[in-house]
Amino acid sequence: MQLVEQGKLALDDSAQLEALPPELRDVKVLQSDGSGGVKLVAKERRLTLRMLLNHTSGFGYAFEDPKLLGWSRPIEPDDFSSNVHDVLHRPLLKQPGTNLKYGVGLDRVGRLVGRLTGLSLETYFQTFILRPLEIQRITFFRRKI
Numbered sequence: 001m002q003l004v005e006q007g008k009l010a011l012d013d014s015a016q017l018e019a020l021p022p023e024l025r026d027v028k029v030l031q032s033d034g035s036g037g038v039k040l041v042a043k044e045r046r047l048t049l050r051m052l053l054n055h056t057s058g059f060g061y062a063f064e065d066p067k068l069l070g071w072s073r074p075i076e077p078d079d080f081s082s083n084v085h086d087v088l089h090r091p092l093l094k095q096p097g098t099n100l101k102y103g104v105g106l107d108r109v110g111r112l113v114g115r116l117t118g119l120s121l122e123t124y125f126q127t128f129i130l131r132p133l134e135i136q137r138i139t140f141f142r143r144k145i
Contacts, residue, residue: 002128004049008116011053014046020115021108023089029058030067030091038067045096049112052105058092059103065093 003009010016018025024047028040043058051057062069071091094101110121117124122140130138 003113003116009049009112011050012048014048017047017049017052017112020112024108028091029095030071030093032067038071040091043092043096047096049109051096052109052112055100055102055105056097057103057105057108058094058096058099058101059090059105059108060093060101061103062090068093 004011027043027047029043030038031041033039047057052059060068068090090104093103113119113121113124119127125138125140130136
């Protein structure tokens with residue numbers, strides 16, 4: 001939200017969002033094909049930052065959706081730190097803006113912060129959030145504590 005306040009990101013600008021990570025422009029929706037399989041269909045609406053932040057983007061988690069689990073890489077013990085390639089090329093489970101579904105939308109926001117600022121999400125948090133608040137024992141990497 002700091003980047004929104006600074007005018008570097010907009011909550012509802014689909015063109016801006018899709019230009020930063022271009023893979024969002026062409027993301028498809030994973031649907032059942034009616035015969036036990038799955039198919040990818042075009043999304044009906046463009047994604048926005050607001051959708052990624054409020055869990056209405058249509059992204060899901062592989063560990064809680066059989067269609068996505070079958071399409072995705074084998075699940076690992078910690079799906080929340082998932083393989084970057086898999087997350088970047090993961091299809092939507094719902095049409096954008098139609099349903100609330102927890103998923104990798106926030107992972108996408110973290111990638112946006114990195115692409116826009118040139119910093120890792122860890123470095124951004126440390127520099128612009130945690131250090132100014134004098135918080136020293138929070139990190140994305142447990143081994144650093």
